[in-house]
Amino acid sequence: MSEPKRDYSKRTAARLLLSLLAPYKVTLAAILVAALCDMSGMLYIPTQLSAMINVAVNSRDMSALMGHGVAMLIAAFVGSGGYIATVYLTSRLCAKVGRDLRLRVYEASLAFSASDFNAFGTGSMITRTLSDANVVQQTLLMSILMIFPVPIACVIAVSLAFSTDVVMGWLLLSVTLAVIAICVVAVAKSAPIFTRLQGFIDNMNTRLRESITGVRVIRAFGKEAHERGRLDETFTDFATNAIRVNVVFALTDSITFFLMNAVEAAIMWVGADRVGAHAMQIGSISALVEYAMLIMLFLMMAQFAILQVPRALACLTRAADVLDVDPEIADDACAVALPAGERGEEVARFDHVSMRFSDADEDTLHDISFALRRGEVTAIIGNTGSGKSTVARMLLRFNDATGGSLSFGGVDVRRLTQADLRARIAYVPQKAWLFSGTIAENLRHGDASASDARLWHALDVAQAGFVRDLPDALGTRVAQGGTNFSGGQRQRLAIARALVRRADLYVFDDSFSALDYKTDAALRHALAGELTDAATLIIAQRVSTIHDADQIVVLKDGEVVGLGRHDELMGSCPTYREIAESQSRGGAADE
Numbered sequence: 001m002s003e004p005k006r007d008y009s010k011r012t013a014a015r016l017l018l019s020l021l022a023p024y025k026v027t028l029a030a031i032l033v034a035a036l037c038d039m040s041g042m043l044y045i046p047t048q049l050s051a052m053i054n055v056a057v058n059s060r061d062m063s064a065l066m067g068h069g070v071a072m073l074i075a076a077f078v079g080s081g082g083y084i085a086t087v088y089l090t091s092r093l094c095a096k097v098g099r100d101l102r103l104r105v106y107e108a109s110l111a112f113s114a115s116d117f118n119a120f121g122t123g124s125m126i127t128r129t130l131s132d133a134n135v136v137q138q139t140l141l142m143s144i145l146m147i148f149p150v151p152i153a154c155v156i157a158v159s160l161a162f163s164t165d166v167v168m169g170w171l172l173l174s175v176t177l178a179v180i181a182i183c184v185v186a187v188a189k190s191a192p193i194f195t196r197l198q199g200f201i202d203n204m205n206t207r208l209r210e211s212i213t214g215v216r217v218i219r220a221f222g223k224e225a226h227e228r229g230r231l232d233e234t235f236t237d238f239a240t241n242a243i244r245v246n247v248v249f250a251l252t253d254s255i256t257f258f259l260m261n262a263v264e265a266a267i268m269w270v271g272a273d274r275v276g277a278h279a280m281q282i283g284s285i286s287a288l289v290e291y292a293m294l295i296m297l298f299l300m301m302a303q304f305a306i307l308q309v310p311r312a313l314a315c316l317t318r319a320a321d322v323l324d325v326d327p328e329i330a331d332d333a334c335a336v337a338l339p340a341g342e343r344g345e346e347v348a349r350f351d352h353v354s355m356r357f358s359d360a361d362e363d364t365l366h367d368i369s370f371a372l373r374r375g376e377v378t379a380i381i382g383n384t385g386s387g388k389s390t391v392a393r394m395l396l397r398f399n400d401a402t403g404g405s406l407s408f409g410g411v412d413v414r415r416l417t418q419a420d421l422r423a424r425i426a427y428v429p430q431k432a433w434l435f436s437g438t439i440a441e442n443l444r445h446g447d448a449s450a451s452d453a454r455l456w457h458a459l460d461v462a463q464a465g466f467v468r469d470l471p472d473a474l475g476t477r478v479a480q481g482g483t484n485f486s487g488g489q490r491q492r493l494a495i496a497r498a499l500v501r502r503a504d505l506y507v508f509d510d511s512f513s514a515l516d517y518k519t520d521a522a523l524r525h526a527l528a529g530e531l532t533d534a535a536t537l538i539i540a541q542r543v544s545t546i547h548d549a550d551q552i553v554v555l556k557d558g559e560v561v562g563l564g565r566h567d568e569l570m571g572s573c574p575t576y577r578e579i580a581e582s583q584s585r586g587g588a589a590d591e
């Protein structure tokens with residue numbers, strides 16, 4: 001499986017972040033104003049406190065004391081208001097950015113072909129859509145609240161310290177630079193580990209998913225211990241790296257806490273000398289201690305947030321990788337619409353079509369030619385792996401022809417929009433997948449506006465009368481994947497879902513395989529009366545299922561080796577005769 005193109009340059013991540021923030025310029029401006037109020041209020045309080053102490057020590061002027069007290073109160077209100085507004089606006093902004101990123105990645109993945117999707121893997125796509133977007137959202141929140149105010153706070157506090165006393169200014173500046181240096185080292189050490197951690201989450205997701213969905217196979221083969229070992233290895237990789245990061249955190253925190261206390265002691269020590277030398281007033285010591293504590297606190301918080309930045313950049317780049325993919329199947333810029341009410345007799349035509357999967361070395365289909373006509377049933381039969389499902393998927397443009405052309409309604413499918421094309425086709429996939437919800441909701445995937453009467457009619461044609469016996473009938477809950485129904489019931493519900501749609505072409509990809517012969521025959525009989533106005537394509541393994549088809553395409557290793565009705569093929573096509581005879585020997589041929 002080839003890895004998608006990856007460019008871990010920070011510019012891609014930065015560009016994506018800017019495009020995510022672009023719609024929220026006004027909110028960003030409001031956050032800037034609120035943060036400035038918060039910062040000014042916070043730093044103004046120690047300045048006023050220092051002035052208050054100096055007044056109390058020197059003159060005991062009550063009105064001056066009251067003035068400083070009122071100024072402190074106003075600063076406290078402005079600061080708190082600014083802080084509340086900053087947190088509120090930032091939380092809203094980041095939640096919206098997270099939502100937008102998730103939506104963008106999800107929408108991009110909807111346009112992926114199977115091989116585009118395989119290039120990333122399901123586990124990684126889930127991590128990129130959910131966990132990565134969460135990391136970006138949280139880091140953006142922390143960055144705005146914890147990193148963004150730091151330079152402003154440091155510059156203001158160090159300037160105030162210098163204006164109070166030059167020696168104290170140098171002291172504060174030196175400690176600030178020392179803590180910044182520690183932060184830089186800690187970030188440099190932990191950034192690569194954080195980036196690796198995201199890859200480990202991918203691995204955990206992929207393996208966990210595999211072992212949960214395959215739990216029955218694991219139990220049936222007694223492979224619990226082996227599977228536990230595989231998961232244990234993945235969890236241990238993650239834990240080992242997470243511990244390494246936490247050790248860096250713990251060391252940095254302890255050093256910074258030590259420096260916080262050391263700088264407080266130094267300010268007291270040096271400050272006492274400076275006050276003794278009448279170089280500054282005693283109240284200024286409290287202001288300087290406050291400035292120092294604020295700087296340390298901001299730097300510590302910033303350091304925690306900065307450590308998340310490389311991980312968030314990696315997540316943004318991983319999202320950019322998804323958004324940068326040019327989907328293998330894309331709508332033509334000059335796509336034409338199928339003429340409304342186009343009712344030509346020939347619904348679709350394969351004209352010398354060849355198809356090679358992008359990751360394959362040879363063609364899966366070679367030079368296929370046949371037409372699907374309105375009112376006719378076309379069947380495809382062939383050995384497993386002969387390319388039957390690939391033919392069906394090409395009709396829906398899940399894969400494009402690499403040679404020849406496939407037309408729908410007389411127009412090359414590559415010149416139609418995918419939505420227009422798929423709206424004309426009702427498809428029952430090989431694996432009958434149902435969504436969590438009710439039976440009615442599942443059936444209305446075929447047509448959202450279908451009435452209950454139409455749903456019941458489709459269920460009757462699909463031989464899914466068992467729904468009538470369910471206590472909640474159409475309102476019966478369906479578990480994810482439809483696992484609360486049997487394989488045959490799921491197939492019939494998937495057939496009914498397709499029948500709810502009014503289409504020009506109905507494609508049944510091996511959709512009768514889980515049905516018993518009697519139900520299979522009853523279903524085909526009901527379908528024959530129902531789909532007289534559309535083309536029908538039935539892919540089947542059993543000759544009995546396609547016995548009455550108007551034309552049967554016999555596929556062998558991706559080539560058409562026979563085309564005709566049952567009786568003709570029995571005489572002219574050895575491959576078909578072999579399949580039919582092997583089934584009749586097994587008692588599975590014509591009823």
Ligand SMILES: Nc1ncnc2c1ncn2[C@@H]1O[C@H](COP(=O)(O)OP(=O)(O)OP(=O)(O)O)[C@@H](O)[C@H]1O
Pocket residue numbers: 114115357358359360364382383384385386387388389390391430
């Ligand atoms: N995404 C893919 N990438 C590469 N090769 C693929 C891909 N999907 C299918 N193939 C290959 O194409 C061939 C035809 O597959 P296809 O599913 O069309 O066969 P089929 O006749 O429907 O088989 P079955 O009867 O078992 O469902 C197989 O050899 C398969 O391995």
